Amino acid sequence: MDAGDEGRQQLDAVSILNARQTLIGYLGRAGLFAGDAEELVRIVEAGAVALAHEEVGAPGRDAPRDRGEPYAAGWLDGARAVTGELGELAEGALREALTAVPAAPAGPPPPVRTMEVERARVAIVPLYLSFTEVSDLDPEVSEQVLVAVLATMDPRQRAGYAGRLAEFTSGHRARLERLYARYGPASPTAIHGRYSLLHSPTSIAVLERLWAAPGPLEAEWDTGELPPAWLEGLRRGWEEAGA
Incomplete structure (x- = not known):
């Protein structure tokens, strides 16, 4: 040879x-x-x-x-x-x-698995850091937030969620840049409770769901007993960044 x-x-x-x-x-x-x-x-x-x-x-x-x-x-x-x-x-x-991902059932989506949460976590961190910096004020509720986000999707949608997030951030980059500049970790409103979730990479996932499926997200947010002010703060900031 x-x-x-x-x-x-x-x-x-x-x-x-x-x-x-x-x-x-x-x-x-x-x-x-x-x-x-x-x-x-x-x-x-x-x-x-x-x-x-x-x-x-x-x-x-x-x-x-x-x-x-x-x-x-x-x-x-x-x-x-x-x-x-x-x-x-x-x-x-x-x-x-x-075939390893169950087809969408007729009823509500199955419970969110740990692996699905970890896949989402891996996807959101680099996207978040493309808009802002690491924050010391990141709320310690990342898993609960991601569970609420992923519970709005069936297993096949969860499997392709990383690609959906990439498309969302690519399609709304300018608006996201304005949002994080105004309310993110380096902004003058960095410690305002309403915008606390913008200190967490999970905010990318929540924003995508607010844009794509606001109703189901609100229902899962209530089920998870997450602070309503966080969701309202993201909604308000998103609207203002788009103006």
Whole structure:
């Protein structure tokens, strides 16, 4: 085997499966239930295939211009075939990943799981820090707030909540910047109780729900016995930042 072949060699299926099971084992020893660990790994696997499909189909991957038209036509046909096949694999991987996520029941959503709270927590922190700084006044109710937020969604919506949050912050970036500048940790109203939740990364999640599902959020907020003033403060600040 020459150096080029050695550099191109790939992991075999047995080694990949071994690595997968090792990861699930580590997650289990860290306290994650086996089903939750399997779900996380499947979502990561599906995401890897989806991102590969997006990369292969990205614009700018044209045939070399100095090879002539027949070469370019063959290149295009091959690219379409590969992209189509990879797209089908991506869709299949996503369907397989979501089989671990229960379908939405006819009644109310099931209780929020610890893993769902942790996934939301991982998603909100970098988004929050893109608008403001860490605050020493972060209310110590992060888990209760996230439970109220996630309880407004069914399990499949919770599984895709990180993407929904990213879309929300991207689509409303200027308004969020104004909101945190006026009422966030570095603002003159930093210690005002009405805006206390803006000192917590959970405010990003609450704002998204206020925008997308205010009624269900208010109901879950009452159920969780969270301070009504916090929700009203976010609502008022959001309205003022949009003016």
